[in-house]
Amino acid sequence: MATRILDALKTKGTHEVGNLSSWKVKTVANGAIVDATPIDNFLLVELGFNVEGERTCKVLSDVTKKSYLIAAQERRFMNEELVDFYNAVGERARIVVLEPEYTRFDTSAFTLNTGVAEVKNGLVAHFDPTTKKYILSSEGSPHADYAKAKAKFLVVADEDDLEYTVGKALVKLEVQEA
Numbered sequence: 001m002a003t004r005i006l007d008a009l010k011t012k013g014t015h016e017v018g019n020l021s022s023w024k025v026k027t028v029a030n031g032a033i034v035d036a037t038p039i040d041n042f043l044l045v046e047l048g049f050n051v052e053g054e055r056t057c058k059v060l061s062d063v064t065k066k067s068y069l070i071a072a073q074e075r076r077f078m079n080e081e082l083v084d085f086y087n088a089v090g091e092r093a094r095i096v097v098l099e100p101e102y103t104r105f106d107t108s109a110f111t112l113n114t115g116v117a118e119v120k121n122g123l124v125a126h127f128d129p130t131t132k133k134y135i136l137s138s139e140g141s142p143h144a145d146y147a148k149a150k151a152k153f154l155v156v157a158d159e160d161d162l163e164y165t166v167g168k169a170l171v172k173l174e175v176q177e178a
Contacts, residue, residue: 013084016109016132017168018042020071022102028068028095032057039087042107044127044151045070045095055072057095060129063149066178067127069096071103083168086099098178106157108168113137119171126152134173152177 018041032047035056039045044067045057060067072093074085087093096103111133116123124142125134126149135143136155146152157172 013081013086015086016040016042016107017082017084017085018071018105018107018109018170019173020096021104021106022099023136025071026097028055028097030055031072031092034058034087034091034093036089038089039070039093040109040132041071041074041085041087042105043070044068044100044129045131047095050147057093059132060127062129063126063145063151065150067098067151069098069103070094071096071105072134088173098175100175100178103178104156104172104173106170106172107134108170110134110136110171113143119155119169121155121157123155124176125150125155125171125173134171136171150163150177151175 001178014077032055035058039059044060046060046067048056048066050056057070070087070093072087074082115136116136116138124139125136125148126134137143137146153173154176155171
């Protein structure tokens with residue numbers, strides 16, 4: 001006989017994963033409450049306020065808006081894998097301020113632009129609010145939205161350069177513009 005709990009224990013998560021790799025990062029004081037829909041870690045968010053005056057966050061809606069990185073700390077209680085974690089609506093999350101040429105992070109939320117066959121150092125990237133992924137492009141022919149994106153990134157490593165993986169392919173991005 002099956003149970004909902006047993007199914008939950010056997011089902012592997014599909015959430016995006018990542019890792020902060022800057023020595024120190026600046027964070028928004030007291031974080032922000034996830035508003036409207038759940039958000040995977042290491043995506044870009046925009047900030048706002050609710051009716052009580054508390055800071056809120058939601059997935060970035062437009063590449064021209066100021067953005068921040070959601071990077072809540074995972075607390076494991078039952079040996080969960082990192083792909084099982086996400087930021088639920090109503091939870092307070094850690095929000096990282098993007099600093100050019102300093103903030104670096106790994107993320108599994110990426111896709112390759114047309115004409116890019118493999119992840120390699122020197123590619124450029126921006127966050128696509130529609131797919132909720134970073135689009136990696138060659139510097140010579142970036143994605144159409146790259147030029148107008150407020151937050152721009154440089155690929156500085158791929159999974160082959162990392163000492164470990166977290167269940168998904170990762171790419172390391174460095175903030176170039178914020």
